[in-house]
Amino acid sequence: MTNATERVLSAIREAIIELELRPGAMIDKNALCVEFGVSRFPVSDALNRLQAEGLVEILPQRGSRVARIRMTDLTEAMFIRRPLEAEMVRALAPNASDEWLFELEGNFAYQTLAVERGDRREFHRLDLAFHEMMLSRLDFPRVTATVDSARRTLARARKILASPRRLADTLREHSAILAALKARDGDAAATAMNIHLDAVLSQLSVLVAANPGVFVVDEKPPAAEAG
Structure with missing residues (x-):
């Protein structure tokens, strides 16, 4: 990947995930070429790669648009996360150190402040960090990579x-998760994690039904096309 393609790819991906480019919005290639000072090739290459990530749809003879969010992708992502993160806290709880629990408590305290202030962006950052602190403690790189991939699939819907x-x-x-970890109770921690992830999926289902222009239910992704 050229530096130009990488720069364009990173910028468009961030704009999509941060909802600056809304699901269903058409993407103006010429405008992107002007914005980034590049030829059409890096833009086309970046859009093709974003299509492979499920963030962009390339429509033959019509151009490119930001992909709507597929409910099947959300369900699959939660299906992946649920057993892995439940077993993660079950494994971590019995031997949780006071030092690590203190770090989790510090993160949770800042989460509380973010909720009180209505700071959604900061809370989202702390939420990700809370789960990451557990994944890094587990120290299973393939589990971390799998969970991170599933979380990226959920990022736009979570926002x-x-x-x-x-x-x-x-x-x-x-x-509840933190309390179970502090009690060194692996079963309670796994139950609390399952309740947490199930609640997210349940509320996502309601959100999907209320926003048909943003979400797609039971639609197969389009086949890849050249940009």
Whole structure:
């Protein structure tokens, strides 16, 4: 991948995940060429790669658009995360060190402040860090890579879902996970993690039904085309 393609790819991916480019929006290649000061090739290459990631649709004779979010992708991502993260906390709880628990408590304290301030962006960052602190403690690189991939699939939907109510619910669910870890109770920690992830999927299902222009239910992804 050339430096130009990598730069364009990174910028477009971030704009899509941060919802600056909304699901279903058409993508103007010429405007991107001007914005990044590049030829059409790096832009086309970047869009092809983003299509492989499920973030862009390339439509023959019509151009490219930001992919809507597929419910089947969300369901699959949660199906992957649920057993891995439940077993993660089950394994970590019995031997949780005071030092590590103190770090988790510090993160949770900042989560609480973010909810009180209504700072969705900061809460999202801390939420990711909370789970990452557990994954890094487990220290199974392939598990981390698999969970990270599933979380990226969920990123756009999670940002749309981030209402004040969902943030407060997530905080309570994280509190239950943390309490079980502090008690060194692996079964309780796994149960709390399952409740947390099940709640996310349940609320995502409601969100999908209420936003048909943003989400797609049971639609197969389009075949890859040249840009």
